[in-house]
Amino acid sequence: MSETTILEARGLDKHFGHLHVTRSLDLTVQTGRIHALIGPNGAGKTTALSLLSGNLAPDAGRVVLNGRDITLVDLPRRVDMGICRSWQTSSPFAGFNVGENVVLSALAATEKRVRFFPRASADVDRNSFARSLLGDVGLTVDPSLPVIELDHGARRLLEIAMVLATRPSILLLDEPMAGLAPSDVRVVSDLLLGLKDDHGLLLVEHDMDVVFTLADEITVLADGAIVASGAPDAIRANPVVRALYLQEER
Amino acid sequence: MADPGAGITTVQAGEEPPPIGGRRMRRSFVLTVAVLAILGVSPLIIEPIGFGYLESTLTRVAILGMAAVALDYIVGYGGLISLGHALFLGAGAYASGILLFHLGDRAWATDQALIAWPFAMLVGALLGWGFGALALRTKSVYFIMVTLAFNQMMFFLFNSLEAYGGDDGVRLGARNRLGPLSLEDDRMFFYVCFALLVLAVVWFNILIRSPSGWILRGARDNELRMRSVGAVTRRHQLAAFVMSSAFVTLAGALAVNETQFMSPGISHWTQSGELLLMLIVGGVGSLVGGVIGAGVLLVLEEIAIGYTSDWAFYVGAALIVIVMLARGGIAGVILGRHRNV
């Protein structure tokens, strides 16, 4: 097992106009653990993830990586530090084919300076890395396929491959399972369990079976605040959480 | 030119490019070569068929075609719509023109193209760096407004240069000297401009395939997504803006040689609009489209002048129709694709 990385949210607060979407949020993501973030629609799950990934700045509170305050570090520089997020809406780069999308992600994470040589597609190591990632996530389509020809499930898998291409140590995944076929859910579940050993994972997910199978720790959000947090069994037994979800189903 | 879509499927050394994407790549390459070849032989064939008067127009096609290609790199591949690129035409005209104007009365003056043209590109790159860094602090429609404003600022600056004729401009009455080549000969001057155009087309084709060019194109598709995989997109956009500026400035230096006349008119904001117009007529995001657009517009204009003085009115009307109906431009029709800016 490689060294442990710990990403923490400490008292994060965020407003959108008059909406208080995140209320004093504390959260820990660390190597070797899968942390799932659940809650009803509009609970502020994606906002929380955005605050951790750096594409939103909190109004108050801090984001801390291995004891270092990174609240003011922007999105690309957090990727340099090993934090990478996926997006709920699959939006691969339309001007590139499937394989190139993964290559481009790997390239973006490493090419910090402006370079015009050699050709972006000429790096053999990077290309085979991208190819192996496509295999890892179980995406079996022809890499030279235009991304617009991918179906929804394949796009979700590509999304994960693109995150992995940045070689992150912390993965922040926004509904990775949404819209996947059961067979693909199994592939991604196995993948995430495999990643767990040397990665920290935060999962925003609606699929409760997945959450309770995979997660080591579950945090339940409602109206931007933490309702409950703990091991899956404790969460399952929590009456407040049960009420919240029964209410949702009704 | 290879199509940007030559991806990781070409991993194994010696492997043939895959069929998917390959056909488009070959067609785009063929189109580029064909367009440049047609432009290259045109001066030799127009005289016998009775269009000899178009020779200087062809030179302007090569010059403004180069500017349009350079503009396409940021508009078509970067999604950054600059409505200020005429300022770089003006910068190139004044940078090389002033060096030439003072020949004989200032020690720093020179008529050597090998000094004046690179100097102009350097000036253009520096201006592009400054204006680009400021304009890139905004996005989308504000970027258009800011670049247009800088265009106007430089236009007024050129107008205020009383030493060089103010808003009337000044006659230079000579061209730069380029080694043993006689640029005073119009045919020779055309081929020098043409060679530089080919160079620009090759260079920007290299750029769109480069690591920086990929990030530029990715940011056009989705900038937030590009940043979220670690790309410092603004740095690459600025690099592209500087590159584009430098080549438009070179075109400006060539333009002042073509007319042998230095005036602010070349940097009027409508010239920026016309560069964009060339792009959309020829096809945005195809590089060679800029050359096609410049050719079609300038040649038609030259011919139309014999029949109407209201050419601009009809161009305006045609432009609106093109925007409404044929979004891929001529290159898009030939290559069977639509732009996705």
Next chain:
Amino acid sequence: MELFFEQTLNGLQAGFTLLMISSGLTLIFGMMGVLNLAHGSLFMIGAFVGADVLARTGSFEIALLAGVIGATIAGILMETVVIRWLYHRDHLDQVLATFGLVLMANQGVQMLWGSQPRTISRPGWLEGALPVLPGLQYPIYRIAIMVGGLLTMVILWLLIERTRVGMWIKAGQTHRELLGALGVNVTILFTGVFAIGAALAGFAGVVAAPYLTVESGMGDNFLILSFVVIVIGGIGSLKGAVAGSLVIGLVGAWGQTYLPRLLTNFTDPSAAAAIGSSVASASIYLVMAAVLIFRPEGLFGGARG
């Protein structure tokens, strides 16, 4: 001191003229999301129609009315024939199509009225000057422009803040999709807002014409200055347009007077005059650059998309 006061008044007058153009532009852009390069052409059309009617009737008041009506009709034509189809297009399409309108308008006025520049002279009853300070006479016409500009803005403000249509306009700035749900006829509303912007531009065109030459392309610089106003003030709010317009007007007026003087301290007078005038014309853009550096979202702007 008199000079400073006079230049300040000149700056305010220029600012109010600009405001009549930029307020329409910012309303249209804020509501419909269309960047209309042809907004300056409406200013020009107003001036041309005004000059034409003035030559026929000799009445400035009728000319002013005709200029406003002419620009409004041109604006409604523009919106219904071209711009309406651009609301869902990308910015490149909008820029190019409205640039096509600019080309048509700039050439069209020459086809209609010839390439000879025209003039509009001030109405007789606004000739002369008023003592605004001891020892400072200020032209009545310039004061009238300011009063007229102020009145127009008050009316516009009342329209937006106090009427149902204004409520729709405000809703359209932030939640465009909501308008349909409110049962508003969005098509007519958009055309109406465009017509208001066109009328304002046409009004400005006639009113400012005595200090300008009525010629093809005369609106272009006002268009570009309006963009500078929007960048400085921030989009969509009248407040931003007011602040931006006055800043531009004042900086331009002060810069023209004081920069050459400042430079005489460093270099000989003729060179100072030459450099000064170019620096002065650049000064407003330097203000814009400063705003971009320190407050890229504009003085009154929210987040920019």
